[in-house]
Amino acid sequence: MRNIDDRIVHSLNTTVPTVSFSGKVDASETCKQLYETMMEAHLTRDKAIKSCIGQTSEVMGQLREERAKDSDNLVLLRQLRKEQTKLKLMQSELNVEEVVNDRSLKVFSERCRIHYTPPKVK
Template sequence: MAAPNSHPNCEDFAEFQELLRVMRTIDDRIVHELNTTVPTLSFVGKIDASQTCKDLHQSLSEAHESRDRIIKSCIAQTSNVVKTLQEERKKSLEDIALLKRLRKEQTKLKLMQSELNVEEVVNDRSWKVFHERCRAHYKPPKSQ
């Protein structure tokens, strides 16, 4: 998969979600990937399962770190926008357009924060499947 943009567009939530969806492809396909690359006991001699599991572990780790970095970056950017709008709102309480923009940004911020929870569920599921299939072939470093 191509490396995602290091500076994602955090202004458009739909685009942000689409980027995450594309980046989660590895997690969505992990069962298929393991079924097609990690051999069963009858085929264990034909494929280097330890190298396959090591490579998959590396790919999963990189994907998870990359998504975490993007989500947290967008949360930080949106938090700054909300903070700025809140300060502007204090100065002009009568500005309805400003209030609407503030509410929209606050909603977007909450949705982005909820993506951290989604990410945790996706990652936990992927690691569980990985460990079930690869534990006999590869022992990842203790940082996991």
Template sequence: MAAPNSAPNCEDFAEFQELLRVMRTIDDRIVHELNTTVPTASFAEKVDASQTCKHLHQALMEAHESRDRMIKTCIAQASSVVKALQEERVKSLEDIALLKRLRKEQTKLKLMQSELNVEEVVNDRSWKVFKERCRAHYKPPKSQ
């Protein structure tokens, strides 16, 4: 799944999570994709496994980079909101509504930051499966 065309909506955490779920489709389906496109030894002559693995590698790289970029963009936005609310809070310590909004934004920020850990697990799993099935057919550039 390619990166979304517009900037992600970082205000609504549920929408943020849904977008990530959709963007992780390639990772969720990697085993199926490899099973259906990378042939076993008996069918190796019928399919160009090196091209298939190369295209899949490129798609995984793009998906991982776009998700990482989206998550970090939303974390930066949420951090600036939290910082602004903290500065406001210093000026008006008695404002309970402001305190509640600050806590809500801090929670959203922590949840977004935790998505970086989820992303690491998802990416590691995908690369492990990719390397198992494609190591004989395609050697990615040294950046991975």
């Protein structure tokens, strides 16, 4: 799901013309399309991660309720720890996602700032 971010530099190099070739390609439209694609990918990944966090939190809530009823069940305790670990990994993935998004936006703005100014995010 991070293909666009992994290849942002390549995409910019192949689609945004240098000054000498600027007359042959509409750089503002190209940058706009790339920006929209990038924002859509960021939103999709953010929704997917947050959905997984929500589902895992739900499962943890159920496991905690079961643990309150039967606190001696070792299988239940192991399962709860496993879900807690999974939740921590997903939450850290949100931090990774933020770093990846910031890097991509920085590279994008460096190359496209002359041709396209993205709308302000509310």
